[in-house]
Amino acid sequence: MKDAKRFVVKVGSALVTNRGEGLDIAAIAQWARQIARLRAMGKEIVLVSSGAIAEGMQRLGWKTRPHRMHQLQAAAAVGQMGLVQVYETCFREHELHTAQVLLTHADLADRQRYLNARSTLLTLLELGVIPIINENDTVVTDEIKFGDNDTLGALVTNLIEADCLVILTDQDGLYTADPRKVPTATLVRSVNAGDPALEDMADSAGSAIGKGGMLTKVLAAKRAARSGANTIIASGHEKDVLLRLAQGEHLGTLLVAATTPLAARKQWLADHVQVVGRITIDDGAAHALRSGGKSLLPIGVRNIEGEFERGAVVTCFDQKGAEIARGLVNYSAQETRRIAGRPSSDIESTLGYVEELELIHRDNMVLL
Numbered sequence: 001m002k003d004a005k006r007f008v009v010k011v012g013s014a015l016v017t018n019r020g021e022g023l024d025i026a027a028i029a030q031w032a033r034q035i036a037r038l039r040a041m042g043k044e045i046v047l048v049s050s051g052a053i054a055e056g057m058q059r060l061g062w063k064t065r066p067h068r069m070h071q072l073q074a075a076a077a078v079g080q081m082g083l084v085q086v087y088e089t090c091f092r093e094h095e096l097h098t099a100q101v102l103l104t105h106a107d108l109a110d111r112q113r114y115l116n117a118r119s120t121l122l123t124l125l126e127l128g129v130i131p132i133i134n135e136n137d138t139v140v141t142d143e144i145k146f147g148d149n150d151t152l153g154a155l156v157t158n159l160i161e162a163d164c165l166v167i168l169t170d171q172d173g174l175y176t177a178d179p180r181k182v183p184t185a186t187l188v189r190s191v192n193a194g195d196p197a198l199e200d201m202a203d204s205a206g207s208a209i210g211k212g213g214m215l216t217k218v219l220a221a222k223r224a225a226r227s228g229a230n231t232i233i234a235s236g237h238e239k240d241v242l243l244r245l246a247q248g249e250h251l252g253t254l255l256v257a258a259t260t261p262l263a264a265r266k267q268w269l270a271d272h273v274q275v276v277g278r279i280t281i282d283d284g285a286a287h288a289l290r291s292g293g294k295s296l297l298p299i300g301v302r303n304i305e306g307e308f309e310r311g312a313v314v315t316c317f318d319q320k321g322a323e324i325a326r327g328l329v330n331y332s333a334q335e336t337r338r339i340a341g342r343p344s345s346d347i348e349s350t351l352g353y354v355e356e357l358e359l360i361h362r363d364n365m366v367l368l
Contacts, residue, residue, distance in 0.1 A: 001232065002248035004163035006044040006125070008229075009035070010153035010220075014170045015236040016051035016083070022058045023051065023082055027236070029090045034242040035130060036094035043246060044125045046160065048133045048153040049087070055079030080134070087132050097129045102136035105273050108155055109313070114268055118159050125160070151273060154220035158227040158267050165224045166245060167217050168236035173253035174214060176201055193225035193255040221255035226270055228261035230254060266366035269313060269326050277306035277314035277333055279359075286318040289325050289367065295358035296327070296365065298347065301340040308333045310355065327365030330356040 001007075011031065018024035035045050053072060056079030057065065066072055084100050091098045101121065107113045124131050135152055150167060157165040177185040191198060202215040214233075221231035234241055234252025245251055262270060281289075285300025296316060308314060309332050316325040331339065331351075336359065339350050344357040 001164050001230065001245050004230075004246070005042065006046075006160065006162040007038070007164050007166055007242075007246075008046045008048060008153055008157045008160070008162045009166045009168065009242065010048040010149055011050065011168045011236060012149070012170065013050040013054045015168060016049060017054040017058065019170075023055050023086050025086055025090070028086050029093070031236075031242065032087070032090035032094060032096075034240060036091070036096055037243055038246055039096065039128065039130075041246065046121065046125070046131045046133060046156060046162070047087075048149055048156060049083065050134070050149045052076045052079040052083050052134055055082050083134075084132065091130055097127075099124050099129050099131050101131050101133045103133060103152065103156075104136045107136075108159065108268075109272055109274070111268060114159070121156070121160050148216045150216040150220040151223070154223040154231075155271055155273075157224040157229045158271055161227055161261075162224075162229050165220065165229050165231040166242065167220065167231065167233045168241065169214075169217070169233060170236065171214070171233075172235045172238075173233045173251075174198070174202065174218065174255075178214075188253045189250065190254045190256065192258045193221040193231060194258065198222075198255075218255070223271070225255070225257035225259055226262050227267055228257050228259075230257050262366060269328070269364070269366045270368065272313045272326060275306075275315045275326060276312050277304065277308040277329065279304055279314055279316050279329075279336070280319060281316055283319060286324055289316070289365070293362055295362040296325070296360040297344055297357070298336070298339040298359050299341060299343050301336065301359065304333055304336050304340060306333060310335075314360070316360070323368055325360075325365050325367050327360035329360055331359060 015027060016024060038045055053075045056075030059078050059082065060075060088098050103117065107117055121131055133156055135149065153165055153167060172187055174188045175185040176188060179185040198218045199215060202218040217233050224231050232245060232252055232254055238251060241251060279301055280303040281296065281300045282302050285296060288294040289296060302319065308329065310330060312329055313326055314329045315323055317323050335351055339347050342350060348354040
């Protein structure tokens, strides 16, 4: 990754908190030292850091991660204070300013807020500031959460069009099987980010401290590849890992973006973690979307799930259950149910009016 200029670095809870024993100040100081060196080399770094809830649990004396939302939010509120304080202190040693940025999925699902977040982060980078990003766990709900900071790291990578996403973990990288259970497992050195075999390979089990397993990292790499970013999964315990990666040394697992970067608006559509509606389409419509670059017409719709309004982001599945596209729908769920399976010429007679002839226009759709 020697030629990469802009990096998003995600550090997991097990590393930041020394496996839940409290913030590992020495480790954070080492990452700050490395990032300061990278800044001096002309690199731009955004840091996505887990650890707020884990630090809050330690401060509150909780041994296991709570399940109730208000307890998680309370732990995050307590832990965020210590987390930010340590980062600020460590980076100040290198005369670098930091900025705390807390995000929810709702911030990125709204187009205007998405653009505002992008502008803020790019401005901070121009000013030489190190953004420290975390999910806004104190206000998040099931409906708006990212779910893990691997996903958040990928979304931020796409948001600022970073060259590389580096996911630091307590493992050496992605193995063919879980090395803690299968002694013969081997480290995967390089692979295409969208390779279907990766998801079968990855271990999706989380730990008692963090939420993400190896599967979330593989899916994050697949998401980051949409904007053309490569992903590296490497051990945060490796000495000078960030400096060595930036100098081109091959550490951990490289997941290569093998696809052409999506245009900005379609990237925003693809990056919706949660969608409010699900539309099942017939084989003819699926073929038209996949092969012909066509819009989705009402006649191709077979089933509608969820409640949504005009302009919402919905996802399209074929009849085998495979997700093939996401887009901005031109009619509400109630209206879509009434015109489903009908030709576009029947829209006005069915609804009494016509907004658009297409249910989802191809300009407002991204194939997945």
